[in-house]
Amino acid sequence: xxxxxxxxxxxxxxxxxxxxxxxxxxxxxxxxxxxxxxxxxxxxxxxxxxxxxxxxxxxxxxxxxxxxxxxxxxxxxxxxxxxxxxxxxxxxxxxxxxxxxxxxxxxxxxxxxxxxxxxxxxxxxxxxxxxxxxxxxxxxxxxxxxxxxxxxxxxxxxxxxxxxxxxxxxxxxxxxxxxxxxxxxxxxxxxxxxxxxxxxxxxxxxxxxxxxxxxxxxxxxxxxxxxxxxxxxxxxxxxxxxxxxxxxxxxxxxxxxxxxxxxxxxxxxxxxxxxxxxxxxxxxxxxxxxxxxxxxxxxxxxxxxxxxxxxxxxxxxxxxxxxxxxxxxxxxxxxxxxxxxxxxxxxxxxxxxxxxxxxxxxxxxxxxxxxxxxxxxxxxxxxxxxxxxxxxxxxxxxxxxxxxxxxxxxxxxxxxxxxxxxxxxxxxxxxxxxxxxx
Amino acid sequence: xxxxxxxxxxxxxxxxxxxxxxxxxxxxxxxxxxxxxxxxxxxxxxxxxxxxxxxxxxxxxxxxxxxxxxxxxxxxxxxxxxxxxxxxxxxxxxxxxxxxxxxxxxxxxxxxxxxxxxxxxxxxxxxxxxxxxxxxxxxxxxxxxxxxxxxxxxxxxxxxxxxxxxxxxxxxxxxxxxxxxxxxxxxxxxxxxxxxxxxxxx
Numbered sequence: 157x158x159x160x161x162x163x164x165x166x167x168x169x170x171x172x173x174x175x176x177x178x179x180x181x182x183x184x185x186x187x188x189x190x191x192x193x194x195x196x197x198x199x200x201x202x203x204x205x206x207x208x209x210x211x212x213x214x215x216x217x218x219x220x221x222x223x224x225x226x227x228x229x230x231x232x233x234x235x236x237x238x239x240x241x242x243x244x245x246x247x248x249x250x251x252x253x254x255x256x257x258x259x260x261x262x263x264x265x266x267x268x269x270x271x272x273x274x275x276x277x278x279x280x281x282x283x284x285x286x287x288x289x290x291x292x293x294x295x296x297x298x299x300x301x302x303x304x305x306x307x308x309x310x311x312x313x314x315x316x317x318x319x320x321x322x323x324x325x326x327x328x329x330x331x332x333x334x335x336x337x338x339x340x341x342x343x344x345x346x347x348x349x350x351x352x353x354x355x356x357x358x359x360x361x362x363x364x365x366x367x368x369x370x371x372x373x374x375x376x377x378x379x380x381x382x383x384x385x386x387x388x389x390x391x392x393x394x395x396x397x398x399x400x401x402x403x404x405x406x407x408x409x410x411x412x413x414x415x416x417x418x419x420x421x422x423x424x425x426x427x428x429x430x431x432x433x434x435x436x437x438x439x440x441x442x443x444x445x446x447x448x449x450x451x452x453x454x455x456x457x458x459x460x461x462x463x464x465x466x467x468x469x470x471x472x473x474x475x476x477x478x479x480x481x482x483x484x485x486x487x488x489x490x491x492x493x494x495x496x497x498x499x500x501x502x503x504x505x506x507x508x509x510x511x512x513x514x515x516x517x518x519x520x521x522x523x524x525x526x527x528x529x530x531x532x533x534x535x536x537x538x539x540x541x542x543x544x545x546x547x548x549x550x551x552x553x554x555x556x557x558x559x560x561x562x563x564x565x566x567x568x569x570x571x572x573x574x575x576x577x578x579x580x581x582x583x584x585x586x587x588x589x590x591x592x593x594x
Numbered sequence: 595x596x597x598x599x600x601x602x603x604x605x606x607x608x609x610x611x612x613x614x615x616x617x618x619x620x621x622x623x624x625x626x627x628x629x630x631x632x633x634x635x636x637x638x639x640x641x642x643x644x645x646x647x648x649x650x651x652x653x654x655x656x657x658x659x660x661x662x663x664x665x666x667x668x669x670x671x672x673x674x675x676x677x678x679x680x681x682x683x684x685x686x687x688x689x690x691x692x693x694x695x696x697x698x699x700x701x702x703x704x705x706x707x708x709x710x711x712x713x714x715x716x717x718x719x720x721x722x723x724x725x726x727x728x729x730x731x732x733x734x735x736x737x738x739x740x741x742x743x744x745x746x747x748x749x750x751x752x753x754x755x756x757x758x759x760x761x762x763x764x765x766x767x768x769x770x771x772x773x774x775x776x777x778x779x780x781x782x783x784x785x786x787x788x789x790x791x792x793x794x795x796x
Contacts, residue, residue, distance in 0.1 A: 299651025428749025
């Protein structure tokens with residue numbers, strides 16, 4: 157390709173390198189598994205846009221900066237330092253003045269152009285390696301203007317991939333329940349990783365709780381009380397259709413889909429005894445998978461679908477257990493943090509389980525190996541930290557933080573080194589569930 | 595500063611090399627445009643340089659705003675059902691006092707027994723009356739576990755009433771977990787009030 161050859165010429169002159177990789181992606185610039193090293197300096201100059209679309213374009217570099225900031229691998233150079241102004245001609249053949257970017261220490265530059273037509277928007281973004289003077293990634297996205305932040309997240313994935321070879325999760329979303337008004341009713345919402353514009357999924361003024369994603373991200377299972385009694389529904393997010401899946405029993409809550417998406421693991425109480433069932437999506441056929449005399453709830457499946465973590469109060473207080481689904485016996489308690497441990501979330505990307513535990517009068521988020529070893533405190537604050545849910549790459553956890561009626565969603569990196577507030581503004585924010593990859 | 599000077603020289607040398615490099619590059623780019631297929635879908639405007647991949651985001655893609663009521667084609671909630679759901683989430687005045695529970699427990703306490711005996715007498719005198727037993731929890735802990743705990747509280751009240759002779763068919767239960775606190779406070783006094791079974795005669 158012309159581009160690669162062009163950069164090869166650059167390489168010969170600038171770096172004196174004779175042999176060079178055929179594609180940018182062959183180079184591993186950053187090892188994503190070795191945090192704490194030097195951060196790659198990135199420049200995010202303002203996007204090129206027509207005057208009327210400036211507001212639309214202004215938010216994109218911020219989204220990119222926030223996404224890359226989640227990784228602890230990049231450092232965004234403040235815009236006051238930038239020497240070159242990005243022009244429309246930079247998208248029509250004019251090359252960046254790479255020395256100007258290297259001079260301020262920028263090893264990577266992301267430029268972008270936004271064109272809006274009605275409510276449609278086209279965003280072109282390019283990532284350049286300013287040291288080698290070559291384009292590492294280029295994308296032109298078009299879609300509804302309200303998706304402009306989603307577009308920014310998608311390109312942040314490209315930037316991470318170009319430098320690490322690892323796919324990002326920046327375009328994933330978080331489903332949660334919250335009270336939109338002063339009433340007690342709760343609705344289901346979905347919000348992106350920028351925390352902006354939470355969009356309602358339900359609006360029926362009853363209790364809508366426990367959203368759970370199907371593996372393809374197209375369906376949310378949740379419990380609604382809109383008929384007066386709890387029923388687990390499946391909402392198709394693509395076409396808005398819905399059907400009731402779990403109607404038997406009394407109290408019920410979806411825990412997780414099977415990795416293949418063909419069944420839902422849910423807890424259902426019958427005559428005051430809550431057990432865990434596998435419910436087939438196609439015909440609602442039911443099979444009991446975990447039972448006990450007391451409360452068995454909150455199933456979370458291992459990525460290979462062979463084991464399940466759940467909560468049981470069989471020992472006198474709620475604790476997290478793991479069961480091998482193939483074996484008829486052998487349910488092992490894995491939580492040892494305190495007298496009250498609930499809401500396990502099995503990491504899809506690593507063999508680790510996050511859960512909530514009470515100690516010292518407050519709830520905190522812990523992680524533990526599936527065999528109960530190596531338990532660690534992950535998230536704790538001056539209130540209650542509950543309901544962890546892992547990101548699809550296992551690198552982050554979203555959870556609820558509550559203090560005296562105030563509540564918000566927070567994200568923390570799985571190593572506990574980085575965290576941010578994701579969403580606040582509604583009361584009763586809870587039960588966050590991280591979507592699968594897009 | 596020596597460093598600054600080195601930078602300037604470096605930048606100048608780079609700039610010279612760049613000019614040369616770009617000169618070559620342009621020729622290369624022109625040469626290759628016709629022969630090299632563009633990665634990804636061709637752009638609508640046909641101006642995308644090599645390497646720029648076009649991607650169209652469909653309005654449906656993961657970002658549908660659900661209509662507030664069930665849209666055409668859904669199999670759920672008629673208007674009447676929705677109204678029932680709303681009614682069920684409102685706190686109705688009760689003929690009977692709530693009974694209270696200990697933290698994370700669902701056994702019937704001694705202070706609840708006279709209340710349940712009174713309810714039992716009423717139900718036995720009023721054949722045909724239906725009683726809904728609601729189970730509730732305090733705000734501590736996770737929603738899902740509390741939903742199951744509230745279920746257990748409601749069921750333990752139901753079983754106690756059956757043991758006193760109330761027909762099982764007259765009783766039904768529902769758990770609201772920690773979603774419907776009676777007292778919105780965040781202290782032991784409020785929590786004690788919220789760990790309750792609430793009775794609604796129909």
